[in-house]
Amino acid sequence: MTNTSPQPEPGSGDAAVRVAAERAEGTRALNLPQFEDMPIPADTANLRLGPNLHDACLALLPLVGVWRGEGEVVYSTIDGPHRFGQQITFAHDGRPFLFYEARSWLLDEAGKVIRPAARESGFWRPQADDTIEVLLAHNTGVMELYYGTPRNQTSWEFATDAVARTSTAKEVTGSQRLYGIVNNGDLAYVEERAMVGQPMQPHTSAHLKRVVG
Template identity: 75%
Template structure:
């Protein structure tokens, strides 16, 4: 998916279902590492293992898993567009929220790793009125609070309500994200961002395949 896309393309049809089923044969037995001696329920990114998904999170069920793939980052303040790879983990421990962690690394034109890149951690917090709160903390010193809602059963749109940054962080004023499950069962997302004196505009897009769950 190219930077500048306005939304993921929803997947549909028998072919997409068959592709997802075939891929699940390789991912259904995989999960994030577990510490068996933990005295409380551990996180699971596999709905077949661990605690049952809380009913409050059912609207986010398709997101649960470990996802890995590639994308593109571009913005007027950076030299680009630049290719990157990313892994996103979305997991739960049976309570009414999801854990979110994303790690990215830059790639050269041949797909070789250049260096580690962006990291973020946070929480998806679905609410009784079907709204969604998403809290994200970035290693760059920025913390964002998003509010949004499902667009349908397989896509979710969110906008920042508040952005807080440390004194050493770059100026960020707002962001938007759209996540969606697309053809073949992949997770795609696009992000727009207003930062460094620029107006809101496309910043990142990526398409990730399920590798666990």
């Protein structure tokens, strides 16, 4: 994807703040669709709107928002690599966890959508010792429990502690993920996966831009 965001001058904190403000001009007023008749707080992906972020989630604050972009999927058992588009949502309702959802779609070489692809959803649950529990359910019948920690203020690393699957799901034995806010304020991640009898190896990666928050 072509990055058209303005870039800060190296070493200039004021410039970085200015660039972040400029980048937010198109996203600060947007949020998830809301149901006004809900009797409980709605999820928000915008830190300016809705309930305050719980103190327990402060280490995850940079992730809150909706992110959209492109990635690449590879594996030793498939022809590839293949391009995909993706939208990731990190939202909260004021309680000590983040709701997470990722929706993907396959792209051809020209960037045209071929069909919907992988979906996953779950919760990121930060703990008092800085551990983060991540529970994910996939549309393919796989469920994963990750444990991880922040590497620093803008990156987070996880590995599976347990994997469960239905009788019709593909064999998956483990996964590792690294998420990070990169220098221009975008969200990037890489994932390694052990499945279908293969050892842990690169599987997906993506670079996403903020569209909400």
